[in-house]
Amino acid sequence: MTASVFFGCTFIAFGPAIALFLFTIARDPLRVIFLIAGAFFWLVSLLLASLVWFVSVQISNRDSAAQQKGLLVFGVVLSVLLQELFRFGYYKLLKKANEGLLALSQEETMPISIRQLAPTVLSGLGFGFMSGAFSVVNILADSVGPGTVGIHGDSQHYFLSSAFMTMAIILLHMFWGVVFFDACEKQRWWSLAVVVISHLIVSCLTFQNPQYVGSLVPTYVIMFLMGVWAFCCAGGSLRNLKLCLTCKDKDFLLANHRPR
Secondary structure, eight states: OHHHHHHHHHHHHHHHHHHHIIIIITTOHHHHHHHHHHHHHHHHHHHHHHHHHHHHHHTSOTTOHHHHHHHHHHHHHHHHHHHHHHHHHHHHHHHHTHHHHHHHHTSSSOSSOTTSSHHHHHHHHHHHHHHHHHHHHHHHHHHTSSSOTTTTSOOTTHHHHHHHHHHHHHHHHHHHHHHHHHHHHHTOHHHHHHHHHHHHHHHHHGGGTTOHHHHHHHHHHHHHHHHHHHHHHTTOOHHHHHHHHTTOHHHHHHHHSOOO
16 A cells, blocks of 8 residues: 555656656757756755754754744745856856857857747756655655554645645746746746745745645645746747647648748
């Protein structure tokens, strides 16, 4: 039973992200570099947030429950702000690396331009992979057992809810990356503010647990809205979405790019 819970929650949490990696990233070395770079930036942001939170806990009154809870909220907010700051730093790095990547490609155009979808998705997926791994890896290890969830009257959906939350966080980081990079390119600072605020909201919603409905439902609503927004930022429309779903997009492109 514990093995079933472990594998089921693992596939729920990381299934979509692994599928995206295998079908869109793994075959292209440059895309793998973008993914690893995004993951590295997220790790550095987490390291800084962890250091600040650790020092704050050491100098605080550990016997005060209210103070410790306040420090936890402070740590979450600080972590979100640092993640978004490092996301902006990653964007600036890509801007600076344009000439270098152009020289490596030995072509007249950039192999992957930051105005296109690829690096924004890859950076977001890198952020999401690491965020998801750190948030659920210990929980998955505990799901192997021994022990029974809910034996003392607690919710029995702890592992399942954690898996669905992890999947949402990974996808949200991908959508946030697309919207964030597009906002930086077009200098839409209000869009950056929406990304940061929505990230803060989703992170703070986890404080509703173990009332999982109160955290999962709003998180998935935000994920859907951000997904639609990211789709529009990437140049998507109802027309090409219909072509994609009906498997007619390749025929459409061939017909419109046929040599004359």
